[in-house]
Amino acid sequence: MKRVGIADLKARLSEHLRYVRRGHRLTILDRDTPVAEVRPVSTREPLAVRSPAGRRPLGRIPLGKPLGRTVDVVALLREERGER
Numbered sequence: 001m002k003r004v005g006i007a008d009l010k011a012r013l014s015e016h017l018r019y020v021r022r023g024h025r026l027t028i029l030d031r032d033t034p035v036a037e038v039r040p041v042s043t044r045e046p047l048a049v050r051s052p053a054g055r056r057p058l059g060r061i062p063l064g065k066p067l068g069r070t071v072d073v074v075a076l077l078r079e080e081r082g083e084r
Contacts, residue, residue: 003027003034 002024009016009028020026020038028036 001025001027003029005029005031 002019004016004026006028016026016038020040023040025040026038027034028038
């Protein structure tokens with residue numbers, strides 16, 4: 001079983017997770033004291049990708065009511081940015 005410190009785990013998390021995916025266990029150390037263990041998930045079912053539930057095409061999403069204000073957004077941005 002591989003042992004790694006917290007700083008090393010943070011710096012190379014993806015690498016350590018690949019190690020775990022290959023079936024190995026990983027012990028996390030805090031100043032040479034074991035504090036946690038990362039192990040592969042015991043289920044052998046593959047991940048399934050599914051369609052989002054209840055999603056409508058963008059063209060069919062109802063828009064909110066207009067606010068009824070006439071504001072020149074570009075003028076506001078120029079004012080805020082000091083005519084940059």
